[in-house]
Amino acid sequence: MKKVLIGSDKSGFFLKEFVKSDLVAKGYDVTDCGTLDPNAPMPFYEVAPIAAKKIQDQEFEKAILCCGTGMGMAIVSNKFEGVHAAVVESVYAAEKCRAINDANVLTMGGWIVAETLGAEIANKFLETEFTQGLEEWRQVFLKKARDEVKEIEQASFRSSTPS
Template structure:
């Protein structure tokens, strides 16, 4: 089953606004202690949430990083902005289980957390689940083929939405 003993990604990108900064620091230190290379786009706590979502989203969308972490007060603002990028599947989670399922079902590549909601202890557990859980494995109620097909449809839908947005942009 998922949540193996090893991280399956060796480097990540992350960022936080002032309300998510403390949680980001705890998660960053935890990942680094476990041998993960962390690119921190917000080494100080003076960055707006929309800039955090944009910068981390851009790093994932470009393919430079496979996984990322974003933090603000609720996690919602950074999540909304990051998800504007094609190929970014940011999941706002508040538990280990929803984090695990975001990987299994949705192949989430960014984990968004709220610094006023998530404790550092829980944030570290969620980071472990996000890093260790593979896509489409161990979900007994759905076959891996279905999840792979569903993700393909999401990507197709994403392309249609982007075309729509380009046509209707003012």
């Protein structure tokens, strides 16, 4: 069964709930890391680290996070090495963030993305593989680029670690 992690703050709660229902109906095993109750919300800066750590620890390959704009979740998630979050507002961008950038966290804004569109975006994100549908030369380039970016990321995290 396909596993996915999902989470939101108060502003992304209803988008998250709609997307979660759609994914469950499509056979995904969905784990919700919060907010579980809109009357007792968790802020984006508490939800995103929970999800990012689970991606970092390889408990999940992909996560979907929703806040007001998607930007707060992305900013916090991207503070974790190995986590590559993309703010997405279209199905096309969902496909490209996976095919070109190999993003492993999708973030969306509950103030921006309608629920049905959010479900379409989430499905495209989850169904698209890295380099899928791209020309051979572009696949080779992007795989090399991914390795280069990983080296940049690792150097950045090593240089910021206290001695």
